[in-house]
Amino acid sequence: MKIVVIGAGIVGVSIARVLSMYDGLDVTVIEKQADVGWGASKANTSIIHPGHEENPREHPLRSKLCVEGNRMWRTWVKELDIPARWPGELMVFTSSEEEREARRYVELAKLNGVTGVRVVYDRELRNLEPWVNPAATGAVYAPTAGTISPFEAVIAIAENAVENGVKLLTETEARRIIVKGGVVEGVETNRGFVEADVVVNAAGIHADEVSHSAGVEEEFRIRPRKGEYLIYDEDASVKPARILHTVPTPLTKGVYALTTVHGNLLVGPTAEDLPYEAKEDVSTTDKGLKLLSREASKLLKELPPKSKVVRTFAGLRPEPPKGQWLIRAYTDPWGFLNVAGIRSPGFTAAPAIASYVVQLIAETYDIQLRRREKWNPYRVGPTRVNGVGLDAVDSIIRKNPDYGEILCYCRMVSKAEVLEAVERMKTIGVKPTLDGVKFRVYAGLGKCQGSFCRWRVAAVLSQATGVPLYKVAVGAEPYAFGDVKVLLKGDPSASEGV
Amino acid sequence: MKECEVVVLGGGPAGMAAAARAAGLGLNALLLDNRETLGGIPLQCVHPGFGVHYFGEDLTGTLFAYRLMEKVEKSGVETLLKAHVHSIEVEAYDEKLVNVITREGVLRLRTKAIIYATGARERTLFELGVPGGRPAGVFTAGEAQLLMDLYGVLPGKEIVIVGSGDVGLIMARRFALENAKVKAVVEIMPWPGGLMRNVVQCLMDFNIPLLLNHAVVGVVGRRRVEKVVVAKVDEELKPIEGTEFEIPCDTVVVAAGLRPNVDLLEKIGCSIDQATGGPIVNDLLETTIPGVFAAGNALVINDLVDYAAEQGERAAEGAKLFVENGGLQTTDWIPVSRGRNVRLAVPHYMCTERDATIYARVLRPEKNVFVEIPELQVRKYVAAVRPAEMLRLKLTREQLKQADGCDKITLTVVPRE
Ligand SMILES: Cc1cc2nc3c(=O)[nH]c(=O)nc-3n(C[C@H](O)[C@H](O)[C@H](O)COP(=O)(O)OP(=O)(O)OC[C@H]3O[C@@H](n4cnc5c(N)ncnc54)[C@H](O)[C@@H]3O)c2cc1C
Numbered sequence: 001m002k003i004v005v006i007g008a009g010i011v012g013v014s015i016a017r018v019l020s021m022y023d024g025l026d027v028t029v030i031e032k033q034a035d036v037g038w039g040a041s042k043a044n045t046s047i048i049h050p051g052h053e054e055n056p057r058e059h060p061l062r063s064k065l066c067v068e069g070n071r072m073w074r075t076w077v078k079e080l081d082i083p084a085r086w087p088g089e090l091m092v093f094t095s096s097e098e099e100r101e102a103r104r105y106v107e108l109a110k111l112n113g114v115t116g117v118r119v120v121y122d123r124e125l126r127n128l129e130p131w132v133n134p135a136a137t138g139a140v141y142a143p144t145a146g147t148i149s150p151f152e153a154v155i156a157i158a159e160n161a162v163e164n165g166v167k168l169l170t171e172t173e174a175r176r177i178i179v180k181g182g183v184v185e186g187v188e189t190n191r192g193f194v195e196a197d198v199v200v201n202a203a204g205i206h207a208d209e210v211s212h213s214a215g216v217e218e219e220f221r222i223r224p225r226k227g228e229y230l231i232y233d234e235d236a237s238v239k240p241a242r243i244l245h246t247v248p249t250p251l252t253k254g255v256y257a258l259t260t261v262h263g264n265l266l267v268g269p270t271a272e273d274l275p276y277e278a279k280e281d282v283s284t285t286d287k288g289l290k291l292l293s294r295e296a297s298k299l300l301k302e303l304p305p306k307s308k309v310v311r312t313f314a315g316l317r318p319e320p321p322k323g324q325w326l327i328r329a330y331t332d333p334w335g336f337l338n339v340a341g342i343r344s345p346g347f348t349a350a351p352a353i354a355s356y357v358v359q360l361i362a363e364t365y366d367i368q369l370r371r372r373e374k375w376n377p378y379r380v381g382p383t384r385v386n387g388v389g390l391d392a393v394d395s396i397i398r399k400n401p402d403y404g405e406i407l408c409y410c411r412m413v414s415k416a417e418v419l420e421a422v423e424r425m426k427t428i429g430v431k432p433t434l435d436g437v438k439f440r441v442y443a444g445l446g447k448c449q450g451s452f453c454r455w456r457v458a459a460v461l462s463q464a465t466g467v468p469l470y471k472v473a474v475g476a477e478p479y480a481f482g483d484v485k486v487l488l489k490g491d492p493s494a495s496e497g498v
Numbered sequence: 499m500k501e502c503e504v505v506v507l508g509g510g511p512a513g514m515a516a517a518a519r520a521a522g523l524g525l526n527a528l529l530l531d532n533r534e535t536l537g538g539i540p541l542q543c544v545h546p547g548f549g550v551h552y553f554g555e556d557l558t559g560t561l562f563a564y565r566l567m568e569k570v571e572k573s574g575v576e577t578l579l580k581a582h583v584h585s586i587e588v589e590a591y592d593e594k595l596v597n598v599i600t601r602e603g604v605l606r607l608r609t610k611a612i613i614y615a616t617g618a619r620e621r622t623l624f625e626l627g628v629p630g631g632r633p634a635g636v637f638t639a640g641e642a643q644l645l646m647d648l649y650g651v652l653p654g655k656e657i658v659i660v661g662s663g664d665v666g667l668i669m670a671r672r673f674a675l676e677n678a679k680v681k682a683v684v685e686i687m688p689w690p691g692g693l694m695r696n697v698v699q700c701l702m703d704f705n706i707p708l709l710l711n712h713a714v715v716g717v718v719g720r721r722r723v724e725k726v727v728v729a730k731v732d733e734e735l736k737p738i739e740g741t742e743f744e745i746p747c748d749t750v751v752v753a754a755g756l757r758p759n760v761d762l763l764e765k766i767g768c769s770i771d772q773a774t775g776g777p778i779v780n781d782l783l784e785t786t787i788p789g790v791f792a793a794g795n796a797l798v799i800n801d802l803v804d805y806a807a808e809q810g811e812r813a814a815e816g817a818k819l820f821v822e823n824g825g826l827q828t829t830d831w832i833p834v835s836r837g838r839n840v841r842l843a844v845p846h847y848m849c850t851e852r853d854a855t856i857y858a859r860v861l862r863p864e865k866n867v868f869v870e871i872p873e874l875q876v877r878k879y880v881a882a883v884r885p886a887e888m889l890r891l892k893l894t895r896e897q898l899k900q901a902d903g904c905d906k907i908t909l910t911v912v913p914r915e
Contacts (some may be wrong), residue, residue: 235764280720283631311624313632390584390597394604404601406532406582410761414599451638455645463658470651477634477722479647484652484676 001364001367004187004196005029006174006210008036010150011342012158012202014354020164022358023370027166028196029158031191032173034476035436036428037154038205040199041347042439043282043315044227045269047243047255047331048146049074049345050089052109052117061356062325063112066345068352069411070144076351080156082148084259088119089145089243090129091254092136092299098247102140109142116143131240131301145243149261150347151439152381160379162428164372169194170430174203177214177336184214184335198335198361205318207280211326215334220326222341224279225317227269228288230296233447236304244299255295262442264358267296269315284312310447327357329364337361382420382440386412407460408453410446415470417441418457422464432461433473454479502528503904504611504817505596507583507762510538511803513615514566515552515810516817520613521575523818528607529570529577530598535804536577537563538617540803542644543713545668551804581605586612586766591788592824611789611817614763614777615810618756618795623660623717626754630716635723639665639753643672653735653850654749658726659683660714663691663803663886666753671700673751680706681745684728686713686735689863691755692886693801701749713737714750723748756799765790773842774798780831780847781854782816783809789820798844798857801888805857812855832901837910841885848907858889858909866914873907874900883911 003019005012008031016323019027033039077084093099102119109117120128121138128141162168169191176188177199201210208222232238239259248254253271260266270288274281289312297303320326320341329337339357346353362369385393385403397404402406402416421440422432430436434450434457437443443457444450450457455469458479462469470480506517509531517529535541540548543559550556553565570577580601587595596607610806614761618800619848620638637645637653638659657673659666662685670680683701701708715737716727725746729737758776760768769778769786776797777785784791794806808899820826831847834856843858858869863884870877874897883889891909901907 093593138800173707186737235761281631283716283718284629286627286715288630289627289629306623306627307625309624309627385599390604390606393584393599397599397601397603404599404603405580406599409532409582412584412599448619449624451622451641455641455649459649469649470645474634475721477632479651479653481652481655484646484650 001198002026002196002199003028003198003361004194005200005202006187007031007039007202007204007207008154008158008168008170008204009039009155009204010037010041010157010347010350011353012200013037013154013337014350015200015202015339015357016161017157017164018354018358020161020166021371021375023372024396028169028194029166030169030172030174030194032171032445034171034433034473035430036158036168037151040315041154042151043229043313044150044344044347045258046147046150046266047089047256047258047348048084048148049348050109050114050117050142051112051142052105052114052142054112054345055108056111059324061327062349065349065352065356067112067114069345069349070146072351073146073148073348077148079377080160082153082156084146084281085150085261086144086146087242088141088143089245090125090139090141091245091247092132092139093247094135094298094473096342099138101249102247105140112460114144117141129242129244131238131239133299133301147243147258147261155440156379156381158428159424162393163379164375168429174210175213175334175445177210178320179214181332182332182334184333196335198337198365200328200337200339200357202339204342205316207318207338211338211340214333216330216333216336217326217338219322220340221276223275223276223319225319226272226274226280226281226314227317228284228292228314229266229268229312230289230292230309231311231313232265232304232308233310235264235447237482238300238304239263240265240300246295246298246302255292255299257296257299262445264310267292273319274316279316282314282316284314288314306329310449319343327353327360329360331364333421335365341360382417382424383415385414392470407456408443408446410448411442413441413443413453415460418443420462422461431473432465433475434458434461434474434479437461461479467479499608501605501885502526502607502609503821504613504814505530505607505609506613506615507596508538508615508617508794509533509536509577509579510617510794510806511540511562511566511617512678512796512806513538513613513682513736514570515807516613516615516793516814517575517577518569518573519811519814520817521573523814525814525818525821527575529575530581530583531577531579532582536567536579539640542647543671544647548803549860550801552807559803565808583762586762588766588787594789605633610821611791613810613813613817614785614790614792614796615794615813615870616759616762616796618799619759620752620756621754623752626660628714630715631720631729632717633721633723635719635749636717637749637751639669639751643669643753646676647673652678654678654751656681656747657749657751658714658745658747659751659753661685661691661752661754662697662708663753663755664693664696666751667692667696667700669751669753670706671704674704674706680704681747682707682709682728684709684712686711686731689884690886715742717750726750738808741863756795758799760796760798766790771842771846774844776844778846780828780843781849781852782819782826783813783845784820784826788825791816798842800857801886805888805890808855818829832904833904833906835908837908839883839911840909843909848898848901850902851895853895854893854898856891856893856909858891860885860889860911864911864913867911868914870910870912871907872899872910873904877901879914
């Protein structure tokens with residue numbers, strides 16, 4: 001049985017991983033970008049939500065999968081060596097009006113079976129969070145909230161899925177679902193036809209287009225809703241212990257401030273509805289960034305100076321009509337599934353969505369699922385120089401001197417780590433790019449944002465892959481243009497020689 | 499564990515000058531750099547303007563670096579390349595451990611003194627608060643320069659440069675010389691950030707527009723940069739709504755200033771001056787941690803490499819006194835305070851025991867002024883002061899003696915009238 005999953009976001013790779021547990025399934029993930037996880041799964045708030053913000057009356061499935069996902073992640077991060085922490089969340093209120101609003105979530109928690117959610121005041125609040133703004137009168141505390149490294153999660157799951165036999169095709173865009181006589185035959189892509197008995201559409205913000213090409217859910221439209229973020233340098237002193245959250249109102253969705261697993265203060269997101277066509281617009285705006293500073297200073301005792309902002313970025317929420325996730329298996333065309341409009345808390349729910357979808361496939365298309373004996377649940381993360389003791393550093397250098405050659409000063413990343421990332425990328429079928437390496441080894445995520453190391457990393461990539469330095473890709477585009485001495489003076493043949 | 503008297507961190511001009519001088523003074527010194535060669539930033543600067551004060555000759559950056567390398571070699575000081583300082587541990591007043599990562603393993607150095615000369619880093623678009631997309635084609639000036647002049651790679655063809663400091667101006671010319679089109683140099687201040695001679699030689703001679711009082715307020719591009727959005731700014735340097743316009747380009751080069759690289763100093767608890775971004779130091783360039791000295795752009799952003807090298811030598815002299823006497827013996831430090839139109843001044847503390855040099859910058863351009871230290875009865879006429887040009891004031895021991903008993907000395911700029 002051939003199964004094709006469209007989209008290597010958190011949802012797509014999670015489905016692939018769960019599928020890889022079973023015998024007799026030939027699973028291929030196709031992804032239009034050069035790497036996995038470059039959609040909504042890379043640019044988000046990184047929170048594993050407890051599930052106390054989901055209304056089970058309006059969104060029964062979403063609520064159930066969120067709570068289940070939170071539980072499953074605890075196993076997944078261990079099996080897959082994904083950086084994660086479980087600090088709990090405080091929804092901070094500053095007035096009785098806000099308190100009334102916030103208390104609704106204590107009720108939702110009960111309905112969803114989320115344990116430990118309660119209101120904390122004054123001293124307990126300040127004990128839980130020394131960085132909280134003195135104006136806060138209390139907070140709804142949800143102890144099961146966590147934060148994860150979202151891009152590393154996608155990478156880890158993809159690596160594990162491939163290890164268990166899944167094929168990954170990057171730079172492969174699904175153009176059309178091919179249906180004959182009411183039965184799915186496969187997917188037409190920019191790189192040719194990919195045969196399939198079952199196609200799972202997990203194409204994120206573009207999932208509506210894919211669905212239309214299969215002839216279902218013609219009315220279904222996913223709209224982009226932008227979320228902008230500020231991220232501060234790891235050396236900024238403000239490091240909240242918990243995940244802090246303003247009370248959502250009908251007007252604002254609420255802004256978070258949290259310390260990421262990499263030790264940076266993260267503030268965001270905004271919520272701005274964009275026109276349907278703006279599905280690629282991940283630019284930040286002056287207005288958005290200002291709003292974030294304002295909201296964050298309501299949460300925190302103080303905000304680091306603006307000069308400590310190391311990066312700003314934006315992600316697009318795939319917003320379906322009424323916020324309703326569309327998870328459905330079709331009998332016409334037979335073999336097509338939508339896992340579409342997976343907006344927040346999609347990251348949290350992903351493992352649970354995956355299990356649900358695999359069951360749905362089995363039930364709808366009458367497939368007997370048999371666990372494979374040799375399925376390997378484990379994946380080990382890369383070796384790093386930063387954060388281990390000096391003795392440990394010494395001993396890894398003695399095994400491989402490339403660990404002793406530091407390329408990125410801010411995050412202390414060695415040449416060996418970059419080479420390991422290149423190998424890992426090749427293993428899962430991903431072309432080594434500067435961005436891909438950055439998110440795997442953290443080179444360029446520090447305060448210089450790569451101005452000291454990007455060329456050095458590019459030189460290592462060039463050497464390891466045989467691509468000329470200027471042609472090494474940043475994301476989708478090459479780093480530079482070519483040979484300085486000949487390029488603009490009209491001798492194109494010489495530009496290849498760098 | 500290896501024993502030294504002084505470890506010099508950073509093999510740029512300040513570090514090379516410091517190491518050579520330290521060896522010349524008879525100290526057991528070790529010079530470290532994380533790259534595979536000494537030279538630091540000047541190595542990638544193929545334009546002239548280096549060494550007029552220090553070598554009495556106008557050299558290119560590359561040649562300047564080479565001359566200093568020769569000096570280092572002659573001095574016999576031990577150097578260690580591809581060596582990354584992992585951490586510094588201050589064990590006691592006269593004992594520090596410098597932990598270094600090398601290809602051979604972790605090297606631990608026990609030393610009495612440290613000269614910190616790790617240079618500066620460039621400010622990024624994020625730090626400037628420029629919103630927009632983050633497509634390929636955004637470079638800092640240093641990265642672009644390095645690609646062109648060490649790797650022979652052209653970073654872009656249609657360029658907008660953010661910032662008109664010397665770095666921005668020189669990069670504008672550099673691109674123009676390779677036939678790339680420099681669409682504009684955008685400067686938020688009402689005056690150019692770099693030396694006048696560079697404005698003339700790098701922009702005017704190449705017909706490159708300089709947009710003063712303008713800021714880049716957005717970068718647009720899906721995959722590669724497609725254009726930037728520029729706006730006029732008001733007196734508070736805030737963009738004025740309605741004045742936005744676009745400049746199509748494929749590359750943005752950010753030359754918006756440097757920040758001293760003080761990560762390790764901060765980690766060991768040195769006090770940092772908000773005005774310079776570098777450590778607080780005394781006249782021997784010793785930081786607030788005894789025996790830890792700083793020089794070059796890690797101390798204060800210099801516009802002339804000669805001053806960076808000079809600071810390196812000064813720090814070496816300080817280290818010599820420190821090592822010889824088991825610490826600096828001075829007890830009466832006189833703070834240097836900033837008077838009218840002075841944005842920054844280094845060192846922060848003086849003493850009356852020896853000659854010293856003050857480096858300073860003004861807040862705004864002014865003509866026909868005296869640069870004064872009233873307490874010392876020092877007064878120097880300057881036809882024009884500009885933020886881009888560092889003021890350097892040499893003070894003799896005799897002049898400094900007059901500060902005996904003063905609770906501070908004040909550097910100030912006053913109109914001649
Ligand atoms: C601002 C923001 C904040 C969020 N915060 C949180 C949070 O804190 N916690 C949480 O749980 N959730 C959060 N979410 C939601 C979460 O990020 C998403 O629910 C989740 O990432 C969706 O994953 P996905 O795999 O469906 O989509 P994506 O990650 O977008 O993956 C879809 C993939 O499909 C590929 N693709 C698209 N079209 C095609 C095609 N035709 N052919 C091949 N490939 C294609 C894309 O390139 C992409 O890689 C947030 C989302 C945003 C935007």
